[in-house]
Amino acid sequence: MGVKRTYAEINEKIKSGKVVVVTAEEIIKMVEEKSVEEVAKEVDVVTTGTFGPMCSSGAFFNFGHSKPRIKMHRVWMNGVPAYTGVAAVDAYLGVNELPEYDPLNSNHPGEFRYGGGHVIEDLVAGKTIKFEATGYGTDCYPRRKIDTYISLNDVNEAFLFNPRNAYQNYNVAVNLSNKTIYTYMGTLKANLGNAHYCSAGQLSPLLNDPYYKTIGIGTRIFLGGGVGYVAWNGTQHSPCGARGENGVPLGGAGTLAVTGDLKQMKPQWLRGTSFLGYGATLTVGVGVPIPILNEEMLRFTAVKDEDIFATIVDYSYDYPNATGKTLGSVSYAQLKAGTVELNGKEIPTAPLSSYIKAREIAETLKKWILEGDFLLGEPVLTLPSADSGITLKGLQEKQAP
Amino acid sequence: MPPRKIVLRFPPQVVDKPLIYHLVKDYELMVNVLKANVNPYKEGFMVMELVGEPDKYEQGLNFLKEQGIRIDYLSEDIVRNIDRCTHCGACTSICPSGALYVSRPSMEVIFEDEKCVVCGVCLKTCPVKAIEVNFNGKQ
Ligand code: SF4
Ligand code: SF4
Numbered sequence: 001m002g003v004k005r006t007y008a009e010i011n012e013k014i015k016s017g018k019v020v021v022v023t024a025e026e027i028i029k030m031v032e033e034k035s036v037e038e039v040a041k042e043v044d045v046v047t048t049g050t051f052g053p054m055c056s057s058g059a060f061f062n063f064g065h066s067k068p069r070i071k072m073h074r075v076w077m078n079g080v081p082a083y084t085g086v087a088a089v090d091a092y093l094g095v096n097e098l099p100e101y102d103p104l105n106s107n108h109p110g111e112f113r114y115g116g117g118h119v120i121e122d123l124v125a126g127k128t129i130k131f132e133a134t135g136y137g138t139d140c141y142p143r144r145k146i147d148t149y150i151s152l153n154d155v156n157e158a159f160l161f162n163p164r165n166a167y168q169n170y171n172v173a174v175n176l177s178n179k180t181i182y183t184y185m186g187t188l189k190a191n192l193g194n195a196h197y198c199s200a201g202q203l204s205p206l207l208n209d210p211y212y213k214t215i216g217i218g219t220r221i222f223l224g225g226g227v228g229y230v231a232w233n234g235t236q237h238s239p240c241g242a243r244g245e246n247g248v249p250l251g252g253a254g255t256l257a258v259t260g261d262l263k264q265m266k267p268q269w270l271r272g273t274s275f276l277g278y279g280a281t282l283t284v285g286v287g288v289p290i291p292i293l294n295e296e297m298l299r300f301t302a303v304k305d306e307d308i309f310a311t312i313v314d315y316s317y318d319y320p321n322a323t324g325k326t327l328g329s330v331s332y333a334q335l336k337a338g339t340v341e342l343n344g345k346e347i348p349t350a351p352l353s354s355y356i357k358a359r360e361i362a363e364t365l366k367k368w369i370l371e372g373d374f375l376l377g378e379p380v381l382t383l384p385s386a387d388s389g390i391t392l393k394g395l396q397e398k399q400a401p
Numbered sequence: 402m403p404p405r406k407i408v409l410r411f412p413p414q415v416v417d418k419p420l421i422y423h424l425v426k427d428y429e430l431m432v433n434v435l436k437a438n439v440n441p442y443k444e445g446f447m448v449m450e451l452v453g454e455p456d457k458y459e460q461g462l463n464f465l466k467e468q469g470i471r472i473d474y475l476s477e478d479i480v481r482n483i484d485r486c487t488h489c490g491a492c493t494s495i496c497p498s499g500a501l502y503v504s505r506p507s508m509e510v511i512f513e514d515e516k517c518v519v520c521g522v523c524l525k526t527c528p529v530k531a532i533e534v535n536f537n538g539k540q
Pocket of ligand 2: 485491526528
């Protein structure tokens with residue numbers, strides 16, 4: 001049966017400084033040199049990391065009450081509107097949100113230089129931002145307008161709540177048309193001029209625990225340079241698609257909803273981001289520790305780029321029209337080597353997700369655990385997996401019932 | 402006057418005109434074309450060294466400007482802010498000169514400014530605005 005470990009045993013080892021932690025990159029070499037059984041006996045935790053644009057992100061704030069009080073009906077943070085359909089002085093700032101004066105794509109491709117993600121980066125960097133709110137006035141909240149300046153220290157709560165992060169795998173984007181296109185996968189040159197991918201591959205959290213056997217609600221993670229938690233499965237969590245023999249999904253599959261206190265995060269791991277012709281977003285650093293509960297978990301974490309495949313999709317026609325057509329599949333080893341072949345053409349590849357920052361996250365998480373500061377969170381519920389029967393629904397256009 | 406590297410950016414309709422011929426014949430300038438390309442915005446650009454008598458040099462540049470060509474001096478115009486760069490790699494398949502590339506296997510993004518032809522494409526492509534322009538010396 002081989003080695004067995006519990007979360008409690010691993011946490012005891014972390015507290016007593018005896019824990020053995022390696023990154024998802026280091027584990028690959030170890031398994032090449034020794035047997036899975038031997039390495040499983042030795043290693044307690046494998047750390048992962050990813051640093052890429054994650055559009056489904058944002059933060060909840062409670063700004064505190066002014067004198068007299070205002071029920072904030074509209075809120076702008078450095079000119080970027082926040083959602084106020086929650087209690088009087090609460091709001092949610094989405095990272096894709098843009099100021100009303102942004103020219104958007106009216107002069108295509110638009111630059112989207114400043115959005116919600118940039119506001120979050122500024123706040124985490126300790127900057128003071130302009131805060132404006134309007135209200136319609138009620139008996140209990142008579143005030144109609146407030147203009148002031150706030151920093152992260154001034155607000156009661158500020159926590160990141162990202163509905164969908166750390167996609168398990170992702171498309172490789174190409175452009176079959178004869179003109180340059182501007183997408184959330186970057187600038188794609190005409191006639192298969194380039195291929196963009198967006199995953200840390202062998203270092204990526206959900207590729208190292210493909211069935212989410214150790215990841216679930218309450219898993220403690222690296223989030224934006226601080227400590228965060230898995231709150232739920234992410235939106236569009238789709239665990240039942242095709243998988244390889246090693247269990248790794250062949251396309252986008254699982255996702256995480258994550259949360260954490262913004263006040264302890266770092267600006268270098270939450271970066272306001274602009275995609276030419278597409279919009280503004282946030283580049284988020286996420287790292288998940290994977291406990292080696294048994295040999296099976298070790299085998300999963302030893303996955304390497306050669307064994308992880310991504311699907312190539314045309315973003316000029318097939319993606320926008322949701323045709324479902326794919327152009328082939330390619331391994332992360334090939335993608336990272338710099339070119340892939342498609343339709344008899346050598347296409348240069350480029351990542352959108354930083355591999356060296358992913359490595360830095362996995363290293364940082366390893367350091368935190370080794371220093372005894374970071375205990376593993378045992379999930380109270382693991383995420384729906386390949387046996388859940390979940391199917392991804394499209395939006396149907398229907399007549400009034 | 403020592404040779405100066407300049408960058409010409411021209412709209413598609415000028416691409417076919419025999420510009421170099423005019424610079425040589427009408428203004429007696431010595432032209433050394435270092436790089437020529439058409440970027441993804443269908444904007445042509447050319448990097449050249451230009452030598453000649455100061456008067457003629459100015460006249461030659463004026464001639465180019467009359468053709469709707471934008472002229473910039475190439476003097477380490479493009480800089481990468483290494484603190485902001487996340488090494489994401491998004492610029493590397495867009496940069497036409499190979500100045501921005503991924504070093505393998507480390508996957509670090511390298512900027513070799515000697516190769517940069519100041520086309521400006523990376524300025525807008527970089528998602529975190531890590532590429533900056535040094536405006537000094539711009540005309
Ligand atoms: S300006 Fe940017 S894209 Fe153009 S050559 Fe220089 S580095 Fe490459
Ligand atoms: S796109 Fe910007 S952040 Fe990304 S590697 Fe290039 S310069 Fe660095």
